[in-house]
Amino acid sequence: MKQMNMIQAINSALDLVMDKDPSVIIFGEDVGYFGGVFRCTDGLQAKYGEHRVIDAPIAEGGIIGSAIGIGVNGLRPVVEIQFADYIYPGLDQIISELARLRYRSGGEYFSPVTVRAPCGGGIRGGQTHSQSPEALFTHLSGIKTVMPSTPYDAKGLLISSIESNDPVVFFEPKRIYNGPFDGDPNKPSIPWSKHPGGEVPEDYYSIPLGKATVVEEGDELSIITYGTMVHVAQAAVSNAGISADIIDIRSLVPLDIETLRLSVEKTGRCLIAHEASRFSGFGAELSATVQEECFWHLQAPIERVAGWETPYPHAFEWDYFPGQERIMAGIRKVMEAA
Amino acid sequence: MKQMNMIQAINSALDLVMDKDPSVIIFGEDVGYFGGVFRCTDGLQAKYGEHRVIDAPIAEGGIIGSAIGIGVNGLRPVVEIQFADYIYPGLDQIISELARLRYRSGGEYFSPVTVRAPCGGGIRGGQTHSQSPEALFTHLSGIKTVMPSTPYDAKGLLISSIESNDPVVFFEPKRIYNGPFDGDPNKPSIPWSKHPGGEVPEDYYSIPLGKATVVEEGDELSIITYGTMVHVAQAAVSNAGISADIIDIRSLVPLDIETLRLSVEKTGRCLIAHEASRFSGFGAELSATVQEECFWHLQAPIERVAGWETPYPHAFEWDYFPGQERIMAGIRKVMEAA
Amino acid sequence: MTPKSRLHIPRPPARPGDAPDFSYLALSQAGAVARPDFTTPAREIENLAHELVRVLDDEGVANGEWDPELSKEQLIEALRLMVLTRQFDDRMQRVQRQGKISFYMQSLGEEAVSIGQGMALESGDMLFPSYRNQGLFILRNTSLVDLMCQCLSNTRDMCKGRQMPIMYHNRQANLFSVSGNLGTQYPQAVGWAMASAIKGEDHISASWVGDGSTAESDFHYALTFAAVYQAPVILNVVNNQWAISTFQGFAGGERRSFAARGLGLGIPGVRVDGNDLLAVYAVTEWAAQRARQGHGPTLIEHVTYRGGAHSTSDDPSRYRPKDEWDAFPLGDPVKRLKQHLVKAGHWSDEQQAELENEMKEVVLDAWKEAVTYGTMTEGPQLDMRIMFDDVYEEMPENLKRQREQLMELRGVKS
Amino acid sequence: MTPKSRLHIPRPPARPGDAPDFSYLALSQAGAVARPDFTTPAREIENLAHELVRVLDDEGVANGEWDPELSKEQLIEALRLMVLTRQFDDRMQRVQRQGKISFYMQSLGEEAVSIGQGMALESGDMLFPSYRNQGLFILRNTSLVDLMCQCLSNTRDMCKGRQMPIMYHNRQANLFSVSGNLGTQYPQAVGWAMASAIKGEDHISASWVGDGSTAESDFHYALTFAAVYQAPVILNVVNNQWAISTFQGFAGGERRSFAARGLGLGIPGVRVDGNDLLAVYAVTEWAAQRARQGHGPTLIEHVTYRGGAHSTSDDPSRYRPKDEWDAFPLGDPVKRLKQHLVKAGHWSDEQQAELENEMKEVVLDAWKEAVTYGTMTEGPQLDMRIMFDDVYEEMPENLKRQREQLMELRGVKS
Numbered sequence A, B: 001m002k003q004m005n006m007i008q009a010i011n012s013a014l015d016l017v018m019d020k021d022p023s024v025i026i027f028g029e030d031v032g033y034f035g036g037v038f039r040c041t042d043g044l045q046a047k048y049g050e051h052r053v054i055d056a057p058i059a060e061g062g063i064i065g066s067a068i069g070i071g072v073n074g075l076r077p078v079v080e081i082q083f084a085d086y087i088y089p090g091l092d093q094i095i096s097e098l099a100r101l102r103y104r105s106g107g108e109y110f111s112p113v114t115v116r117a118p119c120g121g122g123i124r125g126g127q128t129h130s131q132s133p134e135a136l137f138t139h140l141s142g143i144k145t146v147m148p149s150t151p152y153d154a155k156g157l158l159i160s161s162i163e164s165n166d167p168v169v170f171f172e173p174k175r176i177y178n179g180p181f182d183g184d185p186n187k188p189s190i191p192w193s194k195h196p197g198g199e200v201p202e203d204y205y206s207i208p209l210g211k212a213t214v215v216e217e218g219d220e221l222s223i224i225t226y227g228t229m230v231h232v233a234q235a236a237v238s239n240a241g242i243s244a245d246i247i248d249i250r251s252l253v254p255l256d257i258e259t260l261r262l263s264v265e266k267t268g269r270c271l272i273a274h275e276a277s278r279f280s281g282f283g284a285e286l287s288a289t290v291q292e293e294c295f296w297h298l299q300a301p302i303e304r305v306a307g308w309e310t311p312y313p314h315a316f317e318w319d320y321f322p323g324q325e326r327i328m329a330g331i332r333k334v335m336e337a338a
Numbered sequence C, D: 001m002t003p004k005s006r007l008h009i010p011r012p013p014a015r016p017g018d019a020p021d022f023s024y025l026a027l028s029q030a031g032a033v034a035r036p037d038f039t040t041p042a043r044e045i046e047n048l049a050h051e052l053v054r055v056l057d058d059e060g061v062a063n064g065e066w067d068p069e070l071s072k073e074q075l076i077e078a079l080r081l082m083v084l085t086r087q088f089d090d091r092m093q094r095v096q097r098q099g100k101i102s103f104y105m106q107s108l109g110e111e112a113v114s115i116g117q118g119m120a121l122e123s124g125d126m127l128f129p130s131y132r133n134q135g136l137f138i139l140r141n142t143s144l145v146d147l148m149c150q151c152l153s154n155t156r157d158m159c160k161g162r163q164m165p166i167m168y169h170n171r172q173a174n175l176f177s178v179s180g181n182l183g184t185q186y187p188q189a190v191g192w193a194m195a196s197a198i199k200g201e202d203h204i205s206a207s208w209v210g211d212g213s214t215a216e217s218d219f220h221y222a223l224t225f226a227a228v229y230q231a232p233v234i235l236n237v238v239n240n241q242w243a244i245s246t247f248q249g250f251a252g253g254e255r256r257s258f259a260a261r262g263l264g265l266g267i268p269g270v271r272v273d274g275n276d277l278l279a280v281y282a283v284t285e286w287a288a289q290r291a292r293q294g295h296g297p298t299l300i301e302h303v304t305y306r307g308g309a310h311s312t313s314d315d316p317s318r319y320r321p322k323d324e325w326d327a328f329p330l331g332d333p334v335k336r337l338k339q340h341l342v343k344a345g346h347w348s349d350e351q352q353a354e355l356e357n358e359m360k361e362v363v364l365d366a367w368k369e370a371v372t373y374g375t376m377t378e379g380p381q382l383d384m385r386i387m388f389d390d391v392y393e394e395m396p397e398n399l400k401r402q403r404e405q406l407m408e409l410r411g412v413k414s
């Protein structure tokens, strides 16, 4: 075991799969000589060469499009999109090609591309460096969508994503690259070494996609969340002094419905939290699913706590961010509903 | 009053706004001399000239990007995307620019672009000519999303969309361009002249965005739907012999929550239907919203009937399409739940 | 506001009712363009992007340095494949009209592109075809029955009923899955070639788009990435003058050739008579050698004409003169190759008639077999359960549940 | 697998520790490139895309046909604006380091692009700037206080607290809202110009991207649409050799100039010494005349060097030699214009020092005023309610409700 922050854990995952499988290559803007603007690919070009860790032109659609062809030719590309906010020029290649290739070719062709993208706010990035567009990807059949909340999960899930023969979009909540963040920007920041999720084996391990994890157990309420919001929810629950299951779904597609169902059947109350805007956010699907699966057990309306339905504003980051106070208000609402 | 099919109604809307407002221009692939592959812009170039009805290069991103600039310079562009399946190359310009321009410039700049796109299946178009990607747009703050189900609504809503200073994505369910379709492909097709929604005033009128319409009234169940599925729901309700509100939301964003709430409070049961895949489809948001608004009135789980979570397959169109039998099964499920 | 407008609007030279006019087409004499060594740096051969490489002259005689000097057997085989492609198209067009298949797209008039290029490439080279490259599938021995079954979405459909007609693939033959989205395969082909270079292999890739599709972003991505990494790829623009109703001027073809589009990135462009099988073969072989020996990508523009409608959903008489093809100065690729063979004493009108009949028979036999595997309405039908396969490598729970739901609904045991 | 790889990987000529090397840069002598009439067809002036238009020589003397013959007053004003821009950048860079603003991007070394071009354009021309065009805002009299308030996201922020620093706009001055997404404004500028042509107006538009951003699809869209409709637009590529850590070779700059990118579409390209204010002015004026008089778009490549870090988040010493700028053969645009003025007897070292001090004062005064409207942490703060405005023209119900929710949470009456 070693202490790693999420950047180091991702770097370690990449290093191990590249070492194990010579077909794995890394491709993206500034990922090579420089090691990535968040340093996730640091040192890998020096170790594996310019032909396996490849700097790319600034063209997200071209990166994903050519990665598809690279994947079809037997290599296994891990693409870095510098910010999730810049994934949109690549959406057509993801939606129309990457997600559908296996299906449309009757199972004959596929391309095992993994797309990594730092997402989320809380770093004063304004509307072009703070977005959480995960919901869009969850509507596309043929793609898996993942978002870890700890270095341990990041490494294990990234290894699974790269090794999957299905394409995966892997979102990295950049606010927690360096340490867990409980939603309070005024507290001094905590490093991952202070958190059990920062204990990361140096060796290879993987975490299967499609399995949620219950990070805290309780019986009054189920909180379903992912990414940075896992930590915010933990702090809010501790403040609220209630006993709650906190479920980190980790993999949005495929979704571990069973874990959600068991929890809400037990607690009868459910709160869903994410950073993206609420309307048609992934919380909508989570709410609809839980409602369908657990209707007869629900003692209160399912509550969603999410970003407001505006772009992510620079100056009002902490008014926009669905922090502890908003989760606590949500908890009160769910718990008091009758 | 005149009998019009949906193509004629759209053509009439375009004609009237172009006549009334010289700043309106039309821009898209094959829209000019040819009048569009579905003939929605037929005759307009001959009438308004090559500089107001403009054939475009095949570049959806370029069309939307330049339309934004055209709009900023005081004109009012109505863009046609030949099939909704081909809107993805334009998503970055829609998401990152069109939707956010007013916000990011502190309200100083905006571009009143309307994007028209034929959507939906049922025409043997396979996975690249059948998609209903509306859910993606409903998650974007700053864009309105509309889908009519009759020629009457199509004309009135399109006029409002073009006149709106907000950008609008206007989806046209192409299966019902020529006549209402109740989901049964084996029945002879019916023209719009046999349907009250085919009665369309020749003159200017508009229907405000954000107002749902209750197309049938009842008290046992609320069916919330839009587009082609409105007609399928009507047929299913009539077969099922129940008394149901059928609500055509028409405008997905802004959403007329009040009409949904009143109906479900009355009936206590709710079924949501759309053609797009279920997972993270717009039905998820509808379900979550209704659950939040009407939880204490619900006598059964809200049911979603939607396309399967696969691409739209060519040969299995009628196994994929959420037709009458699937809506009826859904109705049974909601009505029998206890 | 209109009268003052200064927006330039490209116009085709002729609309319905007008006399066809191809005076806008820059032509070169057959044999007039020199054939540089394939190692020549791009900037020394920019002329190739502006002139027109032609081998066959109007009399059917092969001229100049680009003559690939194919054997009699190769020429006859090329002719056979072009005729077979045309007969295949003809049959499929007709069965679509009869309602047996939902849709079809012919390659009428453009057969030399697929056949000439396919012959010049190696079987290990990976091809990313467009919807008008059926000739590549035929050339690489995809059985006609398989192609037809795809169009029929029947029980032997390689696409398992999921795709519209013509969206073929052939993994064994290194033919990628045709995409319905214009241009998307262009950067994929470049990526494939990059991987080949990374692996140190000798295989190259090739892809095709139409003139209209060059406006899409993927065209730009492909050219940029191909140039940056010097990927071993052949990028083809099949300029058939039309994109549905839109003249190629709307793709920016009014001022410069499509072959010239890569010059600004240092990608050599070659403009070739796309209806001259010999020229197409020669140019492709040249570009393939270039790529294979490490000199990077080539952009080839094939000047040709879309002889038929855009697709079975289209009626070109609404937007172009009915007799435009007849006036096309580069003629019909089948007739031109035949003329060459006849001129060379290798072929006769009788042999041609016989070949056409024979190919018609071959196609008809294939069709008869194909329909035994089912049509959209008759005979054996695909099991609808297959709709849920291949979305992912392993079927996830939600799809299993949905498959069950559907089976229940249809009263089928799952 | 690596040893056999044949993938070409562009490499910068020097990395940290290496001696800078600009031998890859093709240069022309000042005055050497002829100035064609602005009506000359694109294909007759392709040389302009490959050579380098320069007016000022190494001694600061103006040479050749491109000399715009600006008046003494104009030259001094240009110098003042460049110095002001540099002082502004310097102050903002420093206040970012002090934690007063969250982020900043300098235009150090590229000031002549914004100032030279801004001066050559008319006030009715619409500009779509990139994040390194602060000079355009300064030139068009946006108050420094306004620019600073934007960076401070304070109560006078034109963006109402919504945008990161430097995402300015100025509607009155025809300056569009800077986008954080690379390249997106390029087709918008073309669209704006198309509308101008449709309306029959004389205004043109201009936009700017970096070398790296040319790989984005919007670059291609813009060039294609500009060529097809002959839109009155000036498209600029500011080639400062770097895109964050990535050398311009990764954007395809190894074989051909960026100015050459439009030649294949018939768009004339001009490669200009971007650190020579006179040359930048002259080339822009030429392109503006072309556009305004109906001869269509021009692509201008400004050869310059990014003197500072990419942004305050960047540390260039990790990827390029520390002294690379010193070795850049086209020098520093401020020093070069000053040298020219001194040479012409219009200016002295003392005047220069005075100007710099004066501009520093102007900037400092503006800063002092700006902070009175609040900083991120101190002084008056924007009312958070404003976060819900301007998503739509009228605030929809959901946003009203959310605004109320937030107010309740914060115990504020809404």
Ligand SMILES: Cc1ncc(C[n+]2csc(CCOP(=O)(O)OP(=O)(O)O)c2C)c(N)n1
Pocket: B029, B058, B082, B086, B089, C132, C180, C181, C182, C209, C210, C211, C212, C213, C214, C238, C240, C242, C243, C244, C306, C310
């Ligand atoms: C992204 C996308 N946009 C639009 C279409 C609709 N469409 C299909 S073919 C076609 C014309 C293509 O013309 P061209 O590239 O010249 O090829 P050709 O058909 O002439 O071979 C269009 C617009 C599409 N399939 N994909």
Ligand SMILES: Cc1ncc(C[n+]2csc(CCOP(=O)(O)OP(=O)(O)O)c2C)c(N)n1
Pocket: A029, A058, A082, A086, A089, D132, D180, D181, D182, D209, D210, D211, D212, D213, D214, D238, D240, D242, D243, D244, D306, D310
């Ligand atoms: C679509 C998109 N992709 C990536 C980025 C991240 N990014 C910001 S600036 C930059 C480099 C741009 O380089 P260049 O175009 O040369 O402009 P310069 O910064 O040198 O002026 C990158 C990759 C972005 N802002 N937008």
Ligand SMILES: [Mg+2]
Pocket: C210, C211, C212, C238, C239, C240, C241, C242, C243, C244, C306
């Ligand atoms: Mg074409």
Ligand SMILES: [Mg+2]
Pocket: D210, D211, D212, D238, D239, D240, D241, D242, D243, D244
């Ligand atoms: Mg740069």
